[in-house]
Amino acid sequence: MWVMSLRIALLGLLTAYGSASGYDLTKAFERSVAHVWQAGHSQIYPELAKMTADGLVTVEAEGARGRKIYSITPEGREELRAWLLGHEPTGPARSEIALQAFLLPLLESGEARAVLQRLKTHMERRLTELEALWEARHAAPGLKGASGVRFGNLALDLGIRQMRTTLQWADDAIAQLGGQT
Amino acid sequence: MWVMSLRIALLGLLTAYGSASGYDLTKAFERSVAHVWQAGHSQIYPELAKMTADGLVTVEAEGARGRKIYSITPEGREELRAWLLGHEPTGPARSEIALQAFLLPLLESGEARAVLQRLKTHMERRLTELEALWEARHAAPGLKGASGVRFGNLALDLGIRQMRTTLQWADDAIAQLGGQT
DNA sequence: GGTTGACATGTAAGAAGTTACATGTCACTT
DNA sequence: AAGTGACATGTAACTTCTTACATGTCAACC
Structure with a gap:
């Protein structure tokens, strides 16, 4: 609807x-x-x-x-x-990162590597922020939900995991490109 | 801009x-x-x-x-x-799954578990689709980019990894809820 | 007394995205 | 000859989102 x-x-x-x-x-x-x-x-x-x-x-x-x-x-x-x-959540979110990933092979491999590298830097910064937030939450008291889970923690955990996964992907992609210049 | x-x-x-x-x-x-x-x-x-x-x-x-x-x-x-x-891609994509995750603690833990379970089913189906696509690509010839990487493969790989990460997260979240009903 | 800056709420214009409506071609089947 | 269904393109109405404009309060500092 x-x-x-x-x-x-x-x-x-x-x-x-x-x-x-x-x-x-x-x-x-x-x-x-x-x-x-x-x-x-x-x-x-x-x-x-x-x-x-x-x-x-x-x-x-x-x-x-x-x-x-x-x-x-x-x-x-x-x-x-x-x-x-x-509500059944709609699966594939629109992601600019994924769109760049999709189009990356259009670039020559040196350039593609540079883009991935920039992406990595960007994501590392975001990951650090998320981890800091996580630490802060685990130090200070916060809002608890009916299930006893601190409000927002599940989402934060998911965000951190996805960021780590994406970083790992970027590393592997760089390695893959490196092998076939 | x-x-x-x-x-x-x-x-x-x-x-x-x-x-x-x-x-x-x-x-x-x-x-x-x-x-x-x-x-x-x-x-x-x-x-x-x-x-x-x-x-x-x-x-x-x-x-x-x-x-x-x-x-x-x-x-x-x-x-x-x-x-x-x-183009610097904007970090946090809008994700309905993540929004559900965020709000999940508002539910009583039995209900939360049911929602996670439904989410899992949904994602497992999508993962299977993506994996099938991956297999299909590795069997048939396809469009290659300047870097020699098959067009779209990097994005598909990212999608599969993220889906697996999210599934793992859902499992852990269920386990976490289970322990503290 | 004046300025700065956080607090606080709104509107307007336009871009982006979704759903539904609307039309017509061509190949194949019945 | 009629019907079905994939091919093919568009518009209209509406919701959602972004950016910029616009206004005003209150506390603290100088």
């Missing part, structure tokens, strides 16, 4: 935090969900307005500086639950 | 195939690039028209049934090359 994963991500964050403003949610996207989904405030504010109209969230209070504090409604909770339990 | 990876993917396919119609390219998307990027004909036809206007491709000939055969121009080749050499 539709996608509307932004809606789901917002409902999830609201469930985790209890209540939050559009601004908080924007920040939360940057901090926590960023490895998984991105959205700017210009997408979040209108979406929250639509979700209010649809009864999935409510404006609980208005704070200083026009700050609106949203919280999830039972309908919202139901929507989120239904998505988690019933 | 902008993204326009569809344009890049089309240029890449045209380079690989020499020349092709919009219809061919739509099919090529389904077959070869599908694990990496998706696009329907309703996106491809208008894009080819724009690319013709921009001088990146030309209509080389018109065949039966209104079939238009496109080929890449030197400008198009340059555009593709510049992207491959110069």
Whole structure:
């Protein structure tokens, strides 16, 4: 039917935090969900307005500086639950890295190696960030879900593993190119 | 600046195939690039028209049934090359699987396990498909790039590795949930 | 008292992507 | 001769996403 994963991500964050403003949610996207989904405030504010109209969230209070504090409604909770339990995620995400990988053989092997090398540097930096986040989470207390798993840890773990896999792939690809200049 | 990876993917396919119609390219998307990027004909036809206007491709000939055969121009080749050499791919792809992973702790652990299990089934099916594709490629001759690597193989390899990693992650996540019901 | 900077919320314009609608050709079968 | 189905191309309506514009509050510092 539709996608509307932004809606789901917002409902999830609201469930985790209890209540939050559009601004908080924007920040939360940057901090926590960023490895998984991105959205700017210009997408979040209108979406929250639509979700209010649809009864999935409510404006609980208005704070200083026009700050609106949203919280999830039972309908919202139901929507989120239904998505988690019933939505079959679409397999192959659109990935620019994979597209570059696909097209790489169009380059002469020296150039291809350079591109892979740059890719590696980029990914190593991201991996370091993710690992730092992991360390930070394991040092400090955080939000726990119903299952007792720290909120977001599963996704972070997945992100780290995928990054490592991709790095390994890049290394192997470089080796493969090296052998047949 | 902008993204326009569809344009890049089309240029890449045209380079690989020499020349092709919009219809061919739509099919090529389904077959070869599908694990990496998706696009329907309703996106491809208008894009080819724009690319013709921009001088990146030309209509080389018109065949039966209104079939238009496109080929890449030197400008198009340059555009593709510049992207491959110069474009820093944006790191975290938007992934519905990762979003589910992120939100999973909101469910009670029995339900979470069921979702992971369904995810696994889904991914195992996809992995089998990818592996079959791999086998097929290693049996039959195919398009080779400048570096001598079979066109698309690097991307396919990456896809298979990532799928395996994700499956392993799902197994570990299930085990982790199991221990703390 | 003025400036800076984090806080806070929105709109507008345009690009990218999806789904559905719409049309027509050609080869093969019944 | 009629029907089916792969071939082939397009448009329209709509959703989603990105980038840029636009405005205003409040605290702290100088």
